[in-house]
Amino acid sequence: MSDFLIDEELLAAIDMGSNSFHLAIARVDHGEVKKVASMSEKVQLAAGLDENNYLSEAAQQRGLACLSRFVGRLGAVPNNRLRIVATNALRQAENGDEFMQKAAEILPKPIEIIAGREEARLIYLGVSHTMANGGRRLVIDIGGGSTEFIIGEEFEPILTESLQMGCVAYTKAFFPEGEISVKAFDKAVVAARKELSAIASTYLSAGWDTVVGSSGTIKACRQILVNMGLSDDQQNVTASGLQKLKDRLLKFDHIGKIDFEGLRDDRRAVLPAGLAILSAVFEVLKIDKLAYSDGALREGVMYDLLGRFRHEDIRDRSVQAMMGRYGSDPKQAERVVQTAQKLFEDVDTALNLSSDDDDLLRRAAYLHEIGLAISHGGYHRHGAYLLQHSDIPGFSQIDQNHLSHLVAHHRRKLRHDSLLDVQKVGGKKLVFLCLLMRLAVLLNHSRSDTALPEFDLQVKNEQSWQLTISGDVKQWPLLIADLHDEQIQFKHWNVDLQIKSDQHMD
Known part of the structure; x- marks a missing residue:
């Protein structure tokens, strides 16, 4: 790996979310990551998890087909400048290893399954690099299987949490047949409130100056509100706007009938669940308004990768x-x-x-x-x-x-x-x-702190190693005894460790 990346060199990230898979390719421009290409596909891995958290064959095939298409766009990106991360669906999947083995035959690098708090940290990194500094901020990212909450200042997260609520998981739980009702919506909100109760007091005590949302659910809700004239002058999501959106949504009795302007077809099915989660977040965390950022996990992954090249x-x-x-x-x-x-x-x-x-x-x-x-x-x-x-x-x-x-x-x-x-x-x-x-x-x-004897390790082949100790080995009786004991342990792992001295020790 080189010590640094120069301008114009490419980085890429694949974000295997529970709802959608994303590919982002960017170039380094004066220390900033500038996106030059992107792809996104609704895979809905989380929808393929059964009651025992086994990922269905159909969901696996959707994911593998998407990854194959992504790989076709990566020809100009060296492997050491690519990261592939997976989130909640693969964290939960009991047969995740099976999927990853299949994916390994397609991908140029292994998949990294990241923990919820690590996902939150990377999301914050992506958001903070795409927004002007505005004091302490709360970042919220509603995904397909989990929702991340981060409080941070500038580029440093202070609190990170990941809660088990997401738009795909809640769609399966509360809107399984696509039917929309006040009762189902309220149940989803109550479930989200319960999840939020675990972090509410800590986060409210920490406080924040601004609130920022990222990723698909919040992006879709904001766009609908803007098109309906229900956002504020800065096109922020407001509490009153969300309430009006909820009232209008509940006039539909089925997901297939939702026809809000600007809502993509692939987002329609998960909108009720996503809106229920966002409504609960606004209520429990006492949020008045929320801005939107295009930065998210994949941008954070690339900035994190850039830091690795720069010894940060x-x-x-x-x-x-x-x-x-x-x-x-x-x-x-x-x-x-x-x-x-x-x-x-x-x-x-x-x-x-x-x-x-x-x-x-x-x-x-x-x-x-x-x-x-x-x-x-x-x-x-x-x-x-x-x-x-x-x-x-x-x-x-x-x-x-x-x-x-x-x-x-x-x-x-x-x-x-x-x-x-x-x-x-x-x-x-x-x-x-x-x-x-x-x-x-x-x-x-x-x-x-006394200097060790000089030593040299040689590998004759994978099963035969030789450690040569220089000087008078009589000065190191305990070390030599330990090394001879270690020969037995190496044998248990099928490696013959020979201990030699340049003074011809037996």
Whole structure:
């Protein structure tokens, strides 16, 4: 990966939402992301989830067909400048792995399933880059399966939440046959109010100066209000305008009869559910008016990607924040990081490891002791649990799963069944990174600033590694004993680790 992107170079993002899939392609222009092409298709993945959260074959095929069309537009975008993110529908799908395996045959990069709060952070990033600074703002994004709420200032989110209510999910729950009634609408509003009760007091206490909405539901409601003359002078959505829109909507008895000017056909079916959610949001959060922003998740994803090229990677800030939160020893972490980097550089070519693998190993090395904040016994398991289940800005669920395995297996015995688990999650590369991590930690067992012996790691083949220690090994009896014990653990994962010395140690 290059250190920076120059003007005119392209970035792209695919946002696999619960209602629609979006593709955005942009160029970098004086540090800003300028969109040059976009595509959007109503896929409605969330509508394909059954009562057990299994994604139907029909919904999977709709998604795969859409992704195939998107890929046809990506010819000029290098893979390292593309991100593909999926949201609530794939977070919920019990058979999401099945869909992702099929998608992997189409897409040039893996899909990143992002957590709700990470989705909220990226939405805020997209909105904040497309609007002038206006003090503290509340950003609301009603999607197909979830709704995100973010309070932030300038480009920094302060509060992020994701609630389980969306226009597709609520359409299935309250308007399943397309029939519209006051009773069904009121039930949807009540359900949304219940969801909002979890965040209302915290958000109202934090406060905001302006409210901004993004994505399809809010865009559609605003456009209808503007066309009907029910918005304010700045074309904002107002509480009184929403009430009038609700009254007019309830004059229709079926979704198929809705004929508001400016409403796209693919948005008609989810309008009642979306309007019910937006009405509840206005009521519970006491909102008078709401502006609209064209920035959303896909724009945020591209700005986040741009930051990675410019050494402003949110993931590194998140790692440092976790170390501080759990009181990790920064000196020991840095020792392990430096050793891990040296080991990686010794073998990256032989094991076909990438710069992304290097970043993953480095971040895991910084975080390998966070579990000590819970208990010394089995702290590697505690650390793995924290990494698996925390909301960590910048990381996808797959990223966190990989970090979790690296921390879980950096010490104690290696079992053959855990090898199969690691291979399933991250293939051979993750296995190799786990072994490099173990060596980096082992070489720093003394927790001392005293220089380590010089060492060199060679890979004869994937199953045969050789670690050569320079100098008089008698100076390092405990280290050599630990390394010989580690040979047994490597064997459990089918790697023969040979320990050599340039003084011909046995």
